[in-house]
Structure formats: structure tokens, C-alpha cells
Amino acid sequence: MTTRPPTTHPEDSTSNEPQQQRQSAWRLVAGASLISTGLAAYEIVPASVTPLIRDALNIGPTIAGFLVGVMFGTAVIASLPAGAALDRADSRTAMALAVLTLVVAGTWGWIAGRRGDYRSVIASRALGGVAYVVVWNAGIDIVSRAATSENRATAVGIFTASGPIGFALGQGTGPVIAHRFGWPTIFIAFTGLTVIGLVVFWPASRGIGTSRGDAPSVQEFGAVLRNREVWSVGLLGFLGYSLYLFVNSWGASYLTTELGLSLAVSGLLVAVFPAIGVVSRISSGLLSDRVFGGRRQPIVFGSFAVAAPLVLVFTQFRSLPLLVALLLLTGFAVQLTLGLSFTYVREVVDSRVAATAVAFQTSVGLAGAFLAPIAGGVVVDQAGFDTAFLLAGGLAICGIVVAWRAPEPGYS
Template identity: 25%
Template sequence: MSVTAKNDRKVCRAYFGKSYQHPFNKPDDFGGADIKFPSKKASIYYGWVIALLGCLTVLGAHGFGRFAYPLLLPYMQRDLNLNYFQMGLLATGNFIGYLIMVVAGGVLASKYGPRIVISASAVLMGASMIWTGLSSQFEHIFVARMLTGLGNGGAYLPSVVLPSIWFPSEKRGRITGMVVSSASLGFALSSVFVTSVLSAYGMTGWRYCWHYFGVTLLVIAAADYLFIRNKPESLVETERAEGSSKGESDAYSPFKWNLVYRNRNVWFVGLLFLAFGLAYSIYLNFFVAYLQALMWPENIIALIWFMIGALGILSGFAWGWLSDVLGRKFSIFMAFSTLFTAFLLSTISPITHGLYCSAILFGISMSSIPTVAVVTAGEYVAPTLRSTAAGFVTSLFGVGQLIGPALGGYIIDSTKVFSYSFLIAAICSFSGLIGALKLKNPKKSENMGIKILLYFYPYFLNKLERLHGCTKRFYSATSIETV
């Protein structure tokens, strides 16, 4: 290696830290810990196993535990003679459990590790789903649905956050988006599966669906417990060395958790997430009713809903990749701009083409903020507190989802006009659009282009020097000496 290349490596070590290794290892962005990312010789990086388990858990927790419920509810109503108030209570119980655990789950994952929290929550979900299928009394089903919500919140959030510890910052958005998009895949699979089971078993088919979903969650829980690792080995060794001097309990003390709740940037991301949750829930709950009020055919409405779900499968990964390339701040701005356009079209354009465009734009951006906001909040704090930060901002997202349907329904009942509720959603998205401009970029996202250039500069310089040497030898071998 040339002297110039060696000097350039020294420059990069001064920029990145003493633990800089080129071209496949680099220090973590927090604390200088040297996390070993995949090298050329590694066959399969274990972080991909963590990401795959996250996809399976989110698919089961959200896709089967949450999105399958509206499909089964009409059959449960007829078989159990439930009224609409009781149906609403079942949905409320599930959401209350989810909202409680989405906060507590992040804190518990930070203290006891994601592996225990994810696997235990998946077991709780599986057992409560089986109980739902066995129950015939409203009170028992209500408790079972609340337990399912608790398990959903505890399994979903740590599964989304955990891959961010295993991958460098320039890949976290894409990996998180891939995991989040598994919920949309679960939605599509559950719709096909529920239709098949109900056609085979008739009125009591909803019980078999809950049994199958419960057994699936128990299998996923076993896989999570066996194969999930909380963090890379190199980071464990670094924290163990630090823990011997600072004390083991200090890493998870309440004073450390206050670093999340007192962080203004985390609060700002949470408020943006709340605005998204309010607007998102209004559109999601009343768009189909709006199309039915316009006398659209049921098959067309079903096709539009399937299209939204299909676009949502790619939405999370696409927005995660965009946030890695263009930065978190600009990605949040673009996401709110797309959502604002979708909601505004549903407000001012009751014609067919306008509503089609509205549905397409919503499907493209429905997983955008849930992907980018969780990653952004985690990058404002230390790695051990990322689950807590993600749980905090997701709880504000839940508050928005709690307010949105009630507010939108009240406006529709009072005015008999759907467009006014969509206008509220558009206003919330516009406020998020403006707020994104005020958002402070995480330190990881600042000067990313410079970091990439410095990172790969010695590698490309070495290649150029070798090419220059080959060129000189070629011309010296083919040159004609003149007398």
C-alpha cells in the first residue's frame, strides 16, 4: 500500500475514531463501540436473522392479531349475538391493551432485553387468541382481546427497534421499513386465509381462525426465544467492560430513561407522529364509508382496499431507503407532503379519478411515518434506550389514533358531510409538513455525504494508484524508442 493511502487511513481514523477498520468495519455512532458488521468472508450476517424474525413477529402480531379482527367481527357478532356497543367495546379493549404495552414494552425491552419481551408477548398473544376462539361469553372475549392487545404492543415495537442495533445507520431505515411492511403482508395473508376458513367452516369458522392464528404466534414465540440475540457480541463486550466500572444497574436506571422523556427532539418527533396518527385514523376508518355513501360498487371498494394494502407492503421499505439516502428530516417532509395531497384530494375531488389518486397516494405513504419516526427517535438517544424512545413516540401515535376516529365521526354525524373530516386530516398533515421543516436532524444524518466520501476515499485512492501503475507499465512496454 502506498504512503499516501496510509496517510489517508490516518485521516479517516482521526474522523471515525481509533477503532476504524477499512473497508467493512467501522465504529458504531454511539460511544465508539466497534460493532462488527458483515465482512466479505462472512456467509450470513446474523443481523439478517434478527430482521427476518422481526418480520415474522410483526406479521403475526399486527397482521394476524390486529388486522384480521375486523374481518372476523361480523361473524363473531352473529354467532354470539353481540350489539354494536359490545363490538365497539371489544375493539376498545384491544386498543387499550396495545396502548399500555407499547409504552411499557419499550421500557421493559430496555431493561430486560428485547428477546424476553418479544417472546413472552408473542406467547401472551397466542394464548389469548386461542382463548378468544374457545370463549362464548362477552366478558371472557373482552379480557382475551385486551390481553391480545397487550401482547401486540409488547411484541411489535421491540421487533421493529431491535434491527437498528444490528445494522449501521445508513441501513437502519431500510431494515426498519422492511420489518414494518410485514404488517401489510400479514393483512393481505389474513384476508385470504380468513376467507378460506370461513367458507370451509361456515358460521363457526371465526373460532378456527383464532385457533390457527394463536398456534402460529406460539410457533413464532418459540423461534424468537431460540434465535433472537439482544445485541452484537462486540457491543456486549464493550458494555460489559463499561458496566464493571460504572455498575450494572446504572445502564437501566430511571435517570437514564429520563434522557428520553426530557429530550425535546424525541418529543418533537412524537408530536409529528401524533399528527400522523390522527389524520391516518380518520382516513382509514371513514374512506370506505365515504365510497359507500357515493354508491360505489362493493367489488370496486374491495379492489381499492386491496390496492392500498398491496402498496403498503412496499411502502415501509421504500420510505426507509429514502430516509437512509436523503436523511430523516427530508423523508418526513416528503411523507407528510404526500399524505396532505391524498387527504386534500379526498376533500375537494369526489370524482372517480381524484379518489383513485387519493387511495394510491395514501397506500404509497401509509407506512412512511411509522418507519422513519421510530428510526429518527432512536437516533436521538443511546442504543440501550432506543426501545424506550420508540415506545414513547409510538404511544403518542396511539393517542392520535384514539382521538382521530372519535373526532371524525363526530364531525360526520354533526354535518352529514365526509369531506369536513378529511379536511381535518389534511390540516393535521399540513401541520406535520411544516413541523418537519423545524425538525433537527440526528447527528448520524448530518454530513452523511462527507462521512461516506471519507469512508471509501482510501479504498478508491488505492484502486486509482493501481490503475495508474498499470497504465504506466503498459505505455512503457509499448513505447517506441527513437534515435
Template identity: 25%
Template structure:
């Protein structure tokens, strides 16, 4: 059973990695895409805004669908759609069509997130849920290491469009493998749909909203830096695409174990809020230092540390409301949390692009992100008083 669960977890990760390649590839090759299409920085940011807007809007419905129709079925549909839209991004010729493609991609990406976390959690014991969530993201985003390392080398001879064709083909292969693999024994559906009156009871819980506020900041920082950091290093810091790719690869290399490490520490010592608060303090500091740094060596270290930290508290933050409010509603709760996270991402994506157009620099945007980390630390204080809350019984939810 263990080997079977491990194999299935690996297939889930491979499917998740196809989403990572498609999304991160746009950020890495954005300077080339912007030049080819003649876009402003604000227009370039619309790619991420379009996909994040639909992705955010579908978070709660995607979680509900996973609870209602089964996580694997919804996850497979999402994986298919993500890779078909990656194929479309490689073939569509104009900005308008590419923008529409990314809006549709966001819908399908949402069908992979909450269902994927539910699927991954089923491969682990209940008291290792934060570890499972961390692994889902950590291993799923290891593809970014290869993207940032090999992408700048391959884009010259192949072009960015052909690379997206390769991404789509790989993702569809992973999809077929997972589709044909039966679920491991004992990992069947353990969630159920939230009834409307239960949903009303859930959203009145203060811990859900406190965690949602921290989620807003989490993805505002993560999404803003993921989209604009490559362009920032090239346009503001004077790096070549190859050098920026190596810096980002170092960050991706560290961010992969960060997700697992944060989840493990939170589970092992039962200190999820300590992991979250410490990470937020250090993230704000590295953002301020990145603005001041000029040497490639300093930027390499700061970006790597920053990318490590922005991922380390992912699992604990998603796990807190699920443990407090009930695992049977895991899909819906995770969808609610990620909805507010993506609203934060939308805010920062537009903010950083607009700041660059208006002020000629991304610095003001990075300063604001650092300030938002301070606000999230304040929100973590009341969360720490509620982490001992027992799971909400179904009778109370009703």
C-alpha cells in the same frame, strides 16, 4: 453471519405478521362482527379503542423491559400473548368478553413493538437503522396483502371465527421457530435500562416532544384509516366486502415497500425530515380527495397512494430521536414515541366512529385528519434544525 442475520430477521417478521393478521382481521371483518353481535358503530370502535388504550399505556414500560431484560425475551412473551388472545377472540361469545380480550391483547402487542424494532435493528449496521425499522414494519405487514385478498373469499365458507383460529395457530408456530433459534453472533444486547434521573433528562429534550407530536398525527391517521376505512368503503361508498378487500389489498401491497423505501431514502441521503414533510403534505391531500371520490377506480388509486404514504416516513420518524439521544436507550425512546402515537390513534378511533353515529358519515373525521397533517408539517420545521444534533453522551444523560 449474514445468512444467519437474514434468517433471524425473517423470523422476527413472521412473528410480527401474526400480530398484523389478528389486528387487521378485526377491521376487515368488522361489518360481519357488528352484524352478528348487533353493535353500533361507536361500540364497534371500542374494539380498537380497548386494545389501543392498553397498547399505548404499555409502550414506555415495554421499552424499559426490553432494555432491562433483553429484547428477545420480551418479544417472545408478547408474541405468545397476542396469539392466545387471537384464539380467545375466535372462541368468546359476547361483546363484553371480546372487548376484554382486545384490552389484554393490547398489553401483549406492546411487548412486540419496541423490542421487535430493537431486535430488527441489531441485524443491520448502525447507519442503516431507519432502513431496519422500515423493514420491520414493511415485511411484518405484508400479511395484510394476503388477508385483504383472501380473507373476503375465505370468510364465507369458514366464518370469521375460524379464520382467527387459523391466525393464532400460524402465530404460535412462528413463535416456536424464533424461540428455538439462537441469536446471530455480534447481535447481543446493546441497550441498558434507563435510570430515573436519565429518564428525566431524556424527556426534557425538545426533539423528543416534537417527534412525539408528529407521531400523534401519524398514528391518528394510520390507525383511524386502518380501523374505519373498510367500513367507510362499504357503508359510505357502497362497495361490497370483496371490492373493499381488493382496494385495501392494493394499499397493503404498496405500503409494504413504502416502509423500506422511506427508511432507505432517509439513510442514503440523510434527509429524514424531507421524507416526513413530503409524506404529510401528500397524505392530507389524498384524505381530502378520498372524501370527494365516488368511482371505484378513483378510490382504488387514492386509497393505495394514501396507504403507501402513511407508512413511508415510519422509519425516519422513529430514528431521529434515537440518533439524537442515544442508541443505548433505543427501547425506552421508541416506547415513548409510540406511546404518543397511540394516544393519537385513540383520538381518531373514537372520533371517526362517533362522527359516523352522529352525522351519518365519516367525512368530517377525514377532514379533521387532513388538518392534523398540516399541524404535523409545522412541527417538522424545528425538527429539521435539530437532525444534526450529535448523540447525547451517557455522562450528559446523567
């Protein structure tokens, strides 16, 4: 007896196709975000167990701090070359290679840590920094292309929220992992999360990360670096990341030194500042896409306009509930720019060099992240916290001026 095959109607598959494409796009975003979350946790986790590392390797606080700082430094240097390569290559394959690189770097760091070889640990972290910047740039590139123009900023905002999620994961679980399995285990603890992310990402990204025709020429690459609109958006990222890392680095010290709180309590209170970024970075895309009809400039202008007075008055209050409220509001405001700027910059250039523009934004932004804690420390030592926060507020005011004159892609 033969079985009749089920009757199919062409219009059924046609009507389901857009829904399937949307589901695939959001699976891609989820997978890329998991990869980035694992890398962000790997990036920050040594900070959570610094005393253990110092005792085990017999190193000072400055050298120990380099375990985190080396990844920022590597990212600043490697970002532009990585972006230029991504404009000539397959972002999908680049994500897979970056995950493999992290597995190698994590294993290398674990072995070096068990042997007590500090220099080798640092070298492994530098390799991990290359993996981080490739995932960040390639992830933004491929997520942007998978999304529609109506929800692009929302999708990229969700992806960039992986940063604060990963930071919270690394800071929260690092001590537990180190206590249970030994501190070198922190270097391999989060590689599994990136592999899981790749398993989700790979099938969903089929056909999206492929090359977009001929590779951009050297002249087109140079045009990105000469583009005044790119520099304008890049400056917004630099100022935003400077504010973000300044408060992250010196907020807890202020509460401890000036208000007499314990370092544990101060750290817990200041943790709300980056944590609110999960909401803020996603909200930046939703606000831009849904409320402002795809406009980007009003969001970044509002970001600095709200942040400036909050940073300027921060040291004038002693009430803990009020200070926590200020940290929440400031963290939300600052990270609106951090979430949106990567969508913003790729829209002011030709799509053929979009990855290069994103890489430029990453490099300039992380330069601010690298410099702000150092400069903040110098000002605190020389003039105190009031002056340091006053100057940080001045950066936010500069952000207002730059955002007011910032371009609006697609609008005359």
C-alpha cells in the same frame, strides 16, 4: 489409515465472518417480521367477520368493534412500561415470551368464543394487546441493533411493513377460516405463524438481544419524556397514524355514501391505501439510507408535503380511477413517516434508553390511531365528509410544519 483433516486458513474464516453476520442479521429481520405479521393479523381479523361475531354473541356494532379497539387501547397503555422494561431486560427473551403470551391469549379467545363468553374474549384480546406491543417495541429495538448504521432504517422499514402485510392476511383469510372451522378459530389461526417466526428469529438473534450494561436510571427514563426532540418525532407519528386510520376508517364510507358504490367495492378500492404500505415502509428506509445519506428529516417532510394536498382535494373528484390513484399516492406518502419514525426516535436519545423512546413513539402513534376514527365519525355526522377530509388535510399541514422544524440526528 488416518485421514488428514482439511487445511484451513485463518484468513478464510475472517473474510467470511462479515458475510455470515449480514446473513444472520437478515434472518433475524425475517423472523421478527414473521412474528409481527402474525400478531398484526390476529389484531385485525375480527373486523373481517364482525357480522358472524355479532350474530353468535348477540352484540351491537359498537361492542363488536371493541374486539379490535381493545388492542389499540391496551397498546397505548402498556407501551411505555414495556419499553422501560426492555431497556432493563433482554429483548430477545422478551420476543419469545410475547409469542408464548399470544399462544395463551389465542387459545383463551378460542375457548371463550366457543362458549359464547364475550367478556372473556375481550380479556383475551387485551392480553394479546400486551404481546403485540412487546413484539413491536422489542422487534424495532433488536432489529435496529442487529443492522449497521448504513442500513438501519431499511431493516426497520422491512420490519414495520409486517403491519400492513398482517392486516391484509387477517382481512383476506379471516372469512375463509371462519366459514371452514367456525369463527372462534380466527383467534388461534395466526399463532402458528408467530411460532415459525420465533424458530427463524431465535438462533439468528443469539448475542444481539442481551442487556447493554447497567440498566438506565429513573432520571434517564424521565429525560426521554422531557426530551423536546422525542416529542417532536412523537408528534409526527401521532399525526401520521391519525391520517392513516382516518382514511382507513372513513374512506369506504365516503365512496359508498357519496358515490353510491357498494360496500364491498368501496372496501376493495380503499384496501389499496394500507396495502401500498408494504412498498412505502420499506422505501422510507431505502430512501433515507441510500439517497439522503442517513438523513431522516427530508423523508418525513416530504411525506406530509405530498399527503396534505391529496387529502384536501380527495372529496372534489368523482372519477374512480383518479380516486384510486389518490388513495395509492396518499397511502404511500403517509406511510413513509410510519415506516421511518421508529428509527428516527431512537436516534435522538442515548442508546441506553432507545427502547423507551420507541415505546413512547408507539404509545403516541397508536393514540392517534385510536382517536382519529372516533373524531372523524363525529365530524362526518355533524358536518359531512367534505369538512372531515378538510380537517384531515389540516392535520397533514400541521405535519409539514412539525417536520420542517424536526431534528436531524447526527447533523448540526
